[in-house]
Amino acid sequence: MFAIVALVALIPAIRLANEQSCSPMTELKDNSSLPLLLSITGAVIVVAVGGWFLLNQQSVEPNTNAELLIDVPTASTDAGNKGVQSIDDGDGLNVDTELRKARLAADAEILVLPTTQSALFYYSRVLSIEPEHAIAHAELDAILTNVAQRVSQHLAAEEYDEAYEIAVLVARQEPEHALVLEAQTMLDALTEDLVQRSITSAQDGNYALADERLATALALPGRNPSYFDAIRDSIAEIRAVHEAAERDRAGQAQLAEDDARAAWVEQTRAAIAAGNLIGPAGTSAKDLLAELNSWVIERTQLTNELLTALLDTAENRINNQQLDNQQLDYVDDLLNSAADFGGDPDKIGAVRATLETVLTEEQSNRIVPVNKLVSTKTEAPLYPPRAEERNVSGWVEVYFTVMPNGKTADIVIANSDPETTFDRAAMKAVEKWEFEPVEYRGRIISQRAITRLVFLIE
Numbered sequence: 001m002f003a004i005v006a007l008v009a010l011i012p013a014i015r016l017a018n019e020q021s022c023s024p025m026t027e028l029k030d031n032s033s034l035p036l037l038l039s040i041t042g043a044v045i046v047v048a049v050g051g052w053f054l055l056n057q058q059s060v061e062p063n064t065n066a067e068l069l070i071d072v073p074t075a076s077t078d079a080g081n082k083g084v085q086s087i088d089d090g091d092g093l094n095v096d097t098e099l100r101k102a103r104l105a106a107d108a109e110i111l112v113l114p115t116t117q118s119a120l121f122y123y124s125r126v127l128s129i130e131p132e133h134a135i136a137h138a139e140l141d142a143i144l145t146n147v148a149q150r151v152s153q154h155l156a157a158e159e160y161d162e163a164y165e166i167a168v169l170v171a172r173q174e175p176e177h178a179l180v181l182e183a184q185t186m187l188d189a190l191t192e193d194l195v196q197r198s199i200t201s202a203q204d205g206n207y208a209l210a211d212e213r214l215a216t217a218l219a220l221p222g223r224n225p226s227y228f229d230a231i232r233d234s235i236a237e238i239r240a241v242h243e244a245a246e247r248d249r250a251g252q253a254q255l256a257e258d259d260a261r262a263a264w265v266e267q268t269r270a271a272i273a274a275g276n277l278i279g280p281a282g283t284s285a286k287d288l289l290a291e292l293n294s295w296v297i298e299r300t301q302l303t304n305e306l307l308t309a310l311l312d313t314a315e316n317r318i319n320n321q322q323l324d325n326q327q328l329d330y331v332d333d334l335l336n337s338a339a340d341f342g343g344d345p346d347k348i349g350a351v352r353a354t355l356e357t358v359l360t361e362e363q364s365n366r367i368v369p370v371n372k373l374v375s376t377k378t379e380a381p382l383y384p385p386r387a388e389e390r391n392v393s394g395w396v397e398v399y400f401t402v403m404p405n406g407k408t409a410d411i412v413i414a415n416s417d418p419e420t421t422f423d424r425a426a427m428k429a430v431e432k433w434e435f436e437p438v439e440y441r442g443r444i445i446s447q448r449a450i451t452r453l454v455f456l457i458e
Helices: 002-022 024-028 030-058 095-107 119-129 134-156 160-173 178-203 207-218 225-273 285-289 296-320 325-340 345-365 385-389 423-431
Strands: 375-377 394-402 408-417 438-440 443-445 447-455
Touching: 095 119, 095 134, 119 134, 119 160, 134 160, 134 178, 160 178, 178 207, 178 225, 207 225, 225 285, 225 296, 285 296, 296 325, 296 345, 325 345, 345 438, 345 443, 345 447, 394 423, 408 423, 423 447
Parallel strands: none
Antiparallel strands: 394 408, 394 447, 438 443
């Protein structure tokens, strides 16, 4: 083509040269015509060479891969292309050239990516020129088998973006290829599994996990956002139903708790009013307040009411009744319970001090036989002379108090026989007696006692 262009460009110059050689005028003007002829000839050569260079550059496909930037002949010399006719699609694409590039890319393991430098890309160009190209189909199938293995590896490694990118590129040429179907099937199955688990999490009330799983599914390549909007709406409905049910349950639970609280308060107050402060077991105010619940305000109020009742009852028992051992234990329990419920230590201490005073007084005034005391000094009474002269016998019962120092005091004749005969002698004898101090509830007390002195002449 370039030779023809050059020849056409040289025709005017050759014609001009012939005219000059045939005319005598030409010889005279030889010096002026020859430079023009040489200039025209040089220009034609330059144009021809530039045109060849420009067309040759346009025939080379741009490529950034160094292994593909080679001089690809327009007529195939590859053994695999023998008998194949070179076809041009009219847009500058040549079957043999593109097939050669595809094979070079395949040899370099550039199968799918980068997109415009891959074997898949060049085979697709071959097939766009000649859709029934048997060799291109066969070689492309072999390459896609290798690519399918890579896709499977990506899927197994959960590299879904890489697998999907390859599958999309393959699908443009072979939409029904097994690797395309495998990638799509696995991504769809994974999507549905994540969506189902997300819904299950929402049904279980774990909405954070539901959102996390749904976000994971949406992040998978090729997903339809509209589908996930519908799933979110479904999860929102599940949550709304759960929250409504929870509010209803909470309301019912609150009503039940209010009823239980009211019953507990009423029962506790009734026990306090009935005087069942620390007994009987299970129904006393003390046991009812020991039950575990969260009713802090009511518990505090009832505890204060019980403390008041405990101290008042203890004081009443101390002041208004003769305390025997059973009553004493009961009052002790009342005061100990008040301490257990956090009563004011000063108030409890004051009541307990009153109790000790009363108990001490009662014990001191309780008349005990003299043989219950530990004597440290005794002296027999002197027999009255007049009774002795008349040979009179008798006895005298004497009340006395053993003081904290062990000496006797407050000696009183309780009874005697014969009356008054031996009274004075008995009193003088008791005045000289001494005993060990009497201890009661950890304190030294005065103790009232009684003794009988017998007067008998032997």
